[in-house]
Amino acid sequence: MVSTKAYHHGDLRRALLAAAAEAIGESGPAALSLRDLARRVGVSHAAPTHHFGDKAGLLTALAAQGFDLLAEELRRSGTDLLEAGVGYVRFAVRHRAHFEVMFAPGLYRRDDPEVTAARARSTAALQAVIADHPGVDQSDPQATRLATWSVVHGFVTLWLSGALPAEVGTDPEAAARTVIPLLFH
Amino acid sequence: MVSTKAYHHGDLRRALLAAAAEAIGESGPAALSLRDLARRVGVSHAAPTHHFGDKAGLLTALAAQGFDLLAEELRRSGTDLLEAGVGYVRFAVRHRAHFEVMFAPGLYRRDDPEVTAARARSTAALQAVIADHPGVDQSDPQATRLATWSVVHGFVTLWLSGALPAEVGTDPEAAARTVIPLLFH
DNA sequence: CGGGAAACTTGTCACTGGCAAGATTGGCAC
DNA sequence: GTGCCAATCTTGCCAGTGACAAGTTTCCCG
Structure with a gap:
């Protein structure tokens, strides 16, 4: 685990994919929310954009x-x-x-x-x-x-x-x- | 076709289902929007609620x-x-x-x-x-x-x-x- | 050590689903 | 016929979402 408070998450892309798999497992792909993923991982709501575009x-x-x-x-x-x-x-x-x-x-x-x-x-x-x-x-x-x-x-x-x-x-x-x-x- | 200007649509439930099938055929189920269906059929955005709940x-x-x-x-x-x-x-x-x-x-x-x-x-x-x-x-x-x-x-x-x-x-x-x-x- | 690029944040906008409250209409009791 | 109730539909509103723009922090390379 990288430092938890760093401005740069360090492994955000991987963390978001893992969070997405978890969230979809709970509520299905239709209910997936980028903002929810950002909250799960502990970053701002616009952070995913930089790694995946949309x-x-x-x-x-x-x-x-x-x-x-x-x-x-x-x-x-x-x-x-x-x-x-x-x-x-x-x-x-x-x-x-x-x-x-x-x-x-x-x-x-x-x-x-x-x-x-x-x-x-x-x-x-x-x-x-x-x-x-x-x-x-x-x-x-x-x-x-x-x-x-x-x-x-x-x-x-x-x-x-x-x-x-x-x-x-x-x-x-x-x-x-x-x-x-x-x-x- | 029933009168087009009636306050009561007359066949709204069926019309909404048909519009939904059409919309899903165009963009898939994930992109479906109730408000878009209402617009297609020509009723207000809250009309579908009465027939289907959500x-x-x-x-x-x-x-x-x-x-x-x-x-x-x-x-x-x-x-x-x-x-x-x-x-x-x-x-x-x-x-x-x-x-x-x-x-x-x-x-x-x-x-x-x-x-x-x-x-x-x-x-x-x-x-x-x-x-x-x-x-x-x-x-x-x-x-x-x-x-x-x-x-x-x-x-x-x-x-x-x-x-x-x-x-x-x-x-x-x-x-x-x-x-x-x-x-x- | 300096500067540019990458990573992330804050702010904003249009849109969506759902709820509440009001307006309109059809139909049934009498 | 007439009055009234319930079903149908509308307008107004709120929180949440995705996408974009602009600013801030940090890394890294020269």
Whole structure:
């Protein structure tokens, strides 16, 4: 921790991103307020402007960070397709704030270079897992990749949105393990 | 059209919902402004309050309307599972504003009785299609239902979010037809 | 050690959501 | 018909927000 009273915060950009993730986790992305973030971190209401330009700029940075966290999670899950899918679910649940922003167009600048690069890294990680996996229909790799991504993404999105019936249970990763295998026989 | 100058609009609730769908289609749910809706419809800035209470109330009504539109679309698609899935995609693309609100928790009151009822109607419609379909693994009906819903929902969500690579093409329904069958052999 | 740039603050403006109080109108009891 | 009540809509207001402008403090490099 840097000195708490310094005029220069020293790590404000990182602190604001962390505060944003926390605030979104509490009340969702729509309720996010730059002034609230500034208060949480202990700086003036205009400080965030200098680092992110505007609100969309901050969410753009958060989305980029999220895509890199996702790529890392997928790489950590290894080459097993089921485990990679579970990793995707785990990422979305653990980093819910990032995940919600990443796939909410209109909240941030989708064509920002940093976001584009980070998104490319995560899709490459996903693609690598599927390419290596035996037992998957390789006749139409693109359709297979798309289907896999879709099941996993759809499942966790429904989970997070609260649209799923109670019978599914309370453990998203466990539920995902019963759903994902239906894609491969 | 009712008289345009009447003190009583006559159909304000419906007009506001339509304006909301239009506005969200233009700029997304986050940018929605009650005052802007009032201006579009030609009433004062406080008129919406009387019909919906607050902003969440309006979005709650929009979500309920969306779930009913979805149930209708699924019923119209018949009992073929592939066509029902394509119908789901068609609904999301055509009624994008409704769809985005329906699955965005935090924007509206998920436990509202009208929403709950409408959501139950649409899940029932989805369940009916899957139950009737031959060639689907019926050993674990719940997992099958969940997987089907997940692929379709995930695909169209990714599509709408702009996360999919350009190779997927420009016709979401056609792309869905190549993805959905991978669930059944 | 001096000067310029980066980091942060204070001040301000237009806009938003929500509330309160008043004006207008439709419709029902009688 | 007529009177009255409730629903509908308006005007006025307040606190909070995002964005911008201008000023202040601090860092760092030459």
